[in-house]
Amino acid sequence: MMEPNFELLPVDDSPITTPTLVCSWCGGWRFVKRRKSPKGHQIYLCRVCGRHFTHNTDKFVPILNPEAEYEKDIWDCRNLGLKARIGRQQYKVNFVGIEQPWLLKAAKQYIRYTLATLSFSSGSEKVLALKRFSVFLAINYPTIEPADIDRSTIADFLLYIAGQNLSANTRCHTIGSMRSFFETCIQNEWVSFRRYLIRSEDFPKRLSSVPRFIPEDVMRQLNEHLSDLPEPVMRMVMVLTECGMRISELLFLESNCLLQDKSGDWFLRYYQFKMKKEITIPISRELVRVIQEQQRYITNALSIEKFVYLFCANEGGGCKGGFTASPKNMAAYTFSRYLNKLAERYNICDVTGSLWHFQAHQFRHSVGTRMINSGVPQHIVQRYLGHESPQMTAVYAHIFDQTMKEEVAKFHGKVVNVAGQVVESNVEIETADLEWFKRNIQAQSLPNGSCALPTISQGCPHANACLSCNHFRTTVEFLREHSQQLEQTEKIIDKAKANGWQRQVEMNEKIAINLRNIITSLEGTTDG
Known part of the structure; x- marks a missing residue:
């Protein structure tokens, strides 16, 4: 394989299209020169992904032969031609910490195999399970060989992770990843494991999911101070509050996301990365105006750069005051940081007086819970949120049952019809309160x-x-x-x-x- 040739580039600001240097983020080769770093390294702005990079050998990694990348203990998805996790700057799978040579080799074979069908982030989660298993073996069976691993070993491993203060769901993910690892190794004859090492009864009972919705009182406080957020961030909150999309879907929402039918009604079209599908949902005219304002903002602020998304990052991140549009996507944690700084500034608290900690996914849970509590049929909520199964939507129906129970407890009496039969309701019926x-x-x-x-x-x-x-x-x-x-x-x-x-x-x-x-x-x- 020929060594990359890093040529000196022209000093002008015209787009550079030489393939001898590529963006270390996305592999793109259209970029322009910017300033130099304090250490004297030339900084470039990628016209493809909007990120800055240098050809400093400490930061720049040219595209290599994937086979060479697989030999490393830390894989970079950019060198494998794979996409990073949407909404987060997660580019690497780290095998460091798997001590047994035979387990390290098998783990790499397994993750390489799974990357053909699973996402890069899913591969990272499976490596974490393999690391837990490696630590367990190092402590309890330091000299064990693959053929010696039996049900007794697995029983000890189950006890080990049960004592690691892990949630039931995390333990299920770990056990499931290990079962998949053992079975894949046996099928491909990578390692001579015994069959049926992990069985269905080994999985702990998953706890019922409870939605992490934002209480109405907290939402009221947030809305009171919404205008103190930078305008793009304020509009992001408005979109999340009505649509309940995931933060990755909001950050990568394309600018041409609005649709209008023949009746004049408006719809929002966006791509769900988790479900790998595009969905269209109806939205209010008020939200349409908010999105149109943001479209004009992007056009005016980033008229020089080609930027296809509705929302962008702040130059310098969320730690700086004000908002200067930068042609790149905002990080998920930056959005939450804006809201939590606002909560600290205005002491936004829940009913117990505790400072509320905002997380982007809380808005999705709030929309689902509000729709269920408002009597929207569950199958409509399922379609609106893009859930694959009714079980996913049932998470929000659970809190509806709790709300019903609390509201019924407040009744002064029964609500009955003409036959004297009790009629269920979730409100107190009074002449002055209908x-x-x-x-x-x-x-x-x-x-x-x-x-x-x-x-x-x-x-x-x-x-x-x-x-x-x-x-x-x-x-x-x-x-x-x-x-x-x-x-x-x-x-x-x-x-x-x-x-x-x-x-x-x-x-x-x-x-x-x-x-x-x-x-x-x-x-x-x-x-x-």
Whole structure:
């Protein structure tokens, strides 16, 4: 293989297209000269990825033969032609720490094999499991050979990781990675392991996931001080708050992300890197204006550089005051840093008085939780968030069950229909407090309850017949009114019977029966 020839480049600012020097970040060969570093190294700006680099041998790594990279103990994905983890500057897989030579060799073969189908970051996670296994062997079985590893060894390993203060999910990932490693080595005849070393019963029970949503009180405090964030960061918060996308999807959201249908409604199109698919979701006109403002900002701020994304980084990172657009993507931790600095400045706290620590993924959980709590069907939430399975969306449904339980505990009494049957609801029904019903149903306030007629209905088909209507709802607050009405109804029935008014008798007896059922059910509430 010929050695790379690093030629001296022209001093002018025109794009350099010589392939003798490439960007150490993306391998691109279109770049321009910038300033020199304090150590005298020439700095270049890549026109492809927007990052700065030098051809200093300490930082610049030319594209090598992948076979040579595989021989190293630290692999750089840029030298293997692989993409780094989206949204994070993670470029390397580090095998340092795997002490056993046979395990190190097998680990490299295994990770190289998995990189054909898995992402680079997934390979890094599997290496971490192999390192744990290596440390375990070094402590407990320093001279063991692969053929000597049996179920007894694995049982000791399971006890070892159980005592490492790892979460149940992390232990599951570790055990799963080791099972995959053993089976792949056996299938490819790399190492003579025994079969079925790890079995299904070895996995600990995973804990139910609880969404890490942002409490409404914290969101209110954040919104109060949102204008103190740099304008691009403020718009990023607005997009996350409505759409609930992952931070990697926001950072790499392309500028031409807006779509409009024939009806004039707007949609946001973006790519989900985790699911490897593109999705389109409806958005509000308010958010459309926010995105259009950001599009104009990018056009004006980065008119010289070609930048295809909606959001960019600040020159110098998130530690500097103000915001000067730089033609590169913001790092995920930088976005969170802006919010946490704001929280410190204005003492944004939760109900316990503890300072709130913002994480970008909390916005996604908040959107999912809010949609579930607002009564949006779970399959719609699943499609909106781009979940592959209902189980992923069920994480947010769990908190809805908790919210229901808490809200029901606040009830002063039952909510019943005309038959005296308890109707589930997640709000307290009072004449002066029908806000939830006003948003979801017509909710006409009646002298002795409320109407639960759905919004899609075209008016009430029952004229003055609420006590014979299935849409009628009432609570214990109206118990006195129901008793008075029952007394009046019984007088009407007696008079109708005396005069032979059979139709009036039939109509009012039905109302009387419903009133008795309602009173019996509501009196049970007061007795309890």
